[in-house]
Amino acid sequence: MNSIHVGETPCSEEIILQGIKGSPGICIGQAYLVDKEGVDVVHKYPIEAAHVRKEVLRFKTAVKKAKEELSTIISELPEDFSEHISILESHMILSGDKMLYGKTIETIEEEKINAEWALKVVVARIMAMFQDIPDPYLRSRAADISQVSDRIMRNLMGAEKINISNINKRVILVAKDLSPADTSQIQLEKIMGFVTDKGGQASHTSIIARTLEIPSIQGLGNATKIIKNEDIIIVDGSEGIVIVHPNDATLIRYRAKRRDYEIRKANVTRECKNPAVTTDGFSMKLMGNIELVEELVSVIDNGGEGIGLYRTEFQYLSRTSYPSEDELFERYKEVAELLAPDPVTIRTLDINGDKALSYDASNEESNPALGLRAIRFCLMRPDVFITQLKAILRASAYGNIRVMFPMISSLEEVLAARKHLQDAAMALKKANIPHRSDIEMGIMIEIPSAAFMAETLADEVDFFSIGTNDLTQYMLAIDRSNRKVAHLYQPLHPAVLKIIKYVVDIGKKKGIKVFMCGEMASDPSVLPILIGMGLDEISMAPQSIPAVKDRIRKLSRKKSVAFAEKILKQTNITDINRLLAQEDVKAVD
Ligand code: PEP
Ligand code: MG
Numbered sequence: 306m307n308s309i310h311v312g313e314t315p316c317s318e319e320i321i322l323q324g325i326k327g328s329p330g331i332c333i334g335q336a337y338l339v340d341k342e343g344v345d346v347v348h349k350y351p352i353e354a355a356h357v358r359k360e361v362l363r364f365k366t367a368v369k370k371a372k373e374e375l376s377t378i379i380s381e382l383p384e385d386f387s388e389h390i391s392i393l394e395s396h397m398i399l400s401g402d403k404m405l406y407g408k409t410i411e412t413i414e415e416e417k418i419n420a421e422w423a424l425k426v427v428v429a430r431i432m433a434m435f436q437d438i439p440d441p442y443l444r445s446r447a448a449d450i451s452q453v454s455d456r457i458m459r460n461l462m463g464a465e466k467i468n469i470s471n472i473n474k475r476v477i478l479v480a481k482d483l484s485p486a487d488t489s490q491i492q493l494e495k496i497m498g499f500v501t502d503k504g505g506q507a508s509h510t511s512i513i514a515r516t517l518e519i520p521s522i523q524g525l526g527n528a529t530k531i532i533k534n535e536d537i538i539i540v541d542g543s544e545g546i547v548i549v550h551p552n553d554a555t556l557i558r559y560r561a562k563r564r565d566y567e568i569r570k571a572n573v574t575r576e577c578k579n580p581a582v583t584t585d586g587f588s589m590k591l592m593g594n595i596e597l598v599e600e601l602v603s604v605i606d607n608g609g610e611g612i613g614l615y616r617t618e619f620q621y622l623s624r625t626s627y628p629s630e631d632e633l634f635e636r637y638k639e640v641a642e643l644l645a646p647d648p649v650t651i652r653t654l655d656i657n658g659d660k661a662l663s664y665d666a667s668n669e670e671s672n673p674a675l676g677l678r679a680i681r682f683c684l685m686r687p688d689v690f691i692t693q694l695k696a697i698l699r700a701s702a703y704g705n706i707r708v709m710f711p712m713i714s715s716l717e718e719v720l721a722a723r724k725h726l727q728d729a730a731m732a733l734k735k736a737n738i739p740h741r742s743d744i745e746m747g748i749m750i751e752i753p754s755a756a757f758m759a760e761t762l763a764d765e766v767d768f769f770s771i772g773t774n775d776l777t778q779y780m781l782a783i784d785r786s787n788r789k790v791a792h793l794y795q796p797l798h799p800a801v802l803k804i805i806k807y808v809v810d811i812g813k814k815k816g817i818k819v820f821m822c823g824e825m826a827s828d829p830s831v832l833p834i835l836i837g838m839g840l841d842e843i844s845m846a847p848q849s850i851p852a853v854k855d856r857i858r859k860l861s862r863k864k865s866v867a868f869a870e871k872i873l874k875q876t877n878i879t880d881i882n883r884l885l886a887q888e889d890v891k892a893v894d
Pocket of ligand 1: 614616655751771772773774775776822823824
């Protein structure tokens with residue numbers, strides 16, 4: 306999104322950037338750029354003699370890519386940028402220069418060390434040499450070396466190498482993008498909030514920010530170009546605004562705003578342990594979505610009555626091989642025991658899509674959201690799937706676990722998944738390992754084909770859970786993490802609402818429960834529709850629970866049913882939003 310310069314002060318002093326609201330709240334602090342010089346910590350590690358050639362090749366590939374990038378930039382520049390073009394051309398030549406290129410290869414070969422470290426050492430030596438040159442023009446060429454080596458280094462390290470867990474001061478992260486693997490390393494005592502150039506409201510990055518209760522803004526477009534390391538920035542996640550080097554008046558205003566936000570939040574939180582009952586006595590169960598066991602505390606503290614969605618893929622990320630059955634079992638058991646007798650809905654592995662495994666090469670796809678993701682991957686890898694299912698069934702002996710399969714698109718997939726579950730139970734029985742085989746089994750409804758097949762699928766499962774994040778993505782053909790189409794990502798699109806209602810009605814007809822665990826359920830303003838449609842249970846990022854409970858207590862179920870009927874008659878999002886806004890005003894009154 307564009308940057309807007311504001312205030313009477315010179316425009317370089319205060320910059321406002323508008324992005325997409327990721328997670329609410331306000332934080333003020335120093336920026337920490339994740340993929341710029343001095344941020345990525347380069348580690349030294351030895352390379353076995355047999356792999357030195359491969360390491361040299363890795364370096365050559367990174368240099369080749371850097372040259373290609375430069376060539377693309379040059380070809381896109383207008384001719385009157387001739388000075389700029391000649392600098393970039395000199396960078397292309399520099400990247401192949403003996404001093405940099407030749408010496409780095411020599412260092413990898415002679416010292417048998419990784420390419421990143423070799424490059425770092427060589428660049429440091431060149432820099433030291435340049436510093437001693439009396440000619441100021443030649444001395445300034447050091448900047449070119451640094452830019453060229455940065456470009457090569459970025460290609461060598463790739464996004465996966467960002468090491469957020471090494472940050473040792475309290476900062477606000479500024480990054481082009483953060484993968485779920487990166488965000489899963491975030492330590493709350495270090496990271497106050499984060500902003501990214503890419504992503505949207507339903508991207509996993511914002512979901513994690515909401516769960517961690519730290520302000521975040523996504524889809525800023527060019528934040529990493531405008532914000533410098535250690536700049537003071539304000540992140541207003543509730544408005545989707547970043548203010549770079551704020552002036553004193555802005556700082557005072559935002560400190561007050563942060564205080565008000567915290568007070569409001571505390572008031573709502575105080576009531577969160579009480580049940581969510583409408584004014585006419587309908588009680589709605591509110592559950593928490595978690596990615597990590599550590600988030601359980603947040604579910605309990607915010608008044609969650611169980612786990613409606615345990616995203617299990619995070620235990621598979623940030624490591625070098627698949628976790629063992631015992632490792633998984635220990636984690637699931639911990640969650641089940643801590644929450645018993647409340648239910649814990651464990652969703653089986655939903656990797657690939659935007660959560661690819663670095664150690665499984667089979668995951669490179671040009672269109673991962675439509676690729677070998679979730680249940681499709683698990684059915685292709687029964688070894689990985691059965692390991693997880695056995696861990697789930699074993700943990701079920703310690704609490705109230707439900708198993709849920711993601712990304713179901715057909716009856717065959719449900720039947721195949723159930724067969725694997727039965728096989729897992731059989732194997733445990735044979736080995737005399739304590740477990741339960743009668744746990745509830747459900748599926749996520751997040752692909753339109755599954756929604757339309759609801760009547761058939763309902764005969765095979767104990768519950769449905771509607772995943773509105775993906776359902777919206779696949780209904781509307783909108784990539785949920787693409788900021789360019791974020792304005793079209795509309796969970797309140799009439800088609801999405803109609804399909805949700807259809808699934809809920811089928812659930813009622815067939816006598817199975819219908820839950821919702823997509824982000825839509827965490828928006829207090831949407832609650833009259835969800836209650837009115839007749840959902841049995843909703844699950845959300847834990848810190849959203851207090852506000853949603855607060856809203857439910859102000860609603861009448863009877864009136865919500867009539868309201869939902871009216872909403873379902875609308876033909877466009879503008880009218881739906883208008884009706885919701887009117888309803889919101891009534892709730893505040
Ligand atoms: C969903 O798609 O709505 C959902 C809850 O799953 P995830 O966000 O993990 O894809
Ligand atoms: Mg999903």
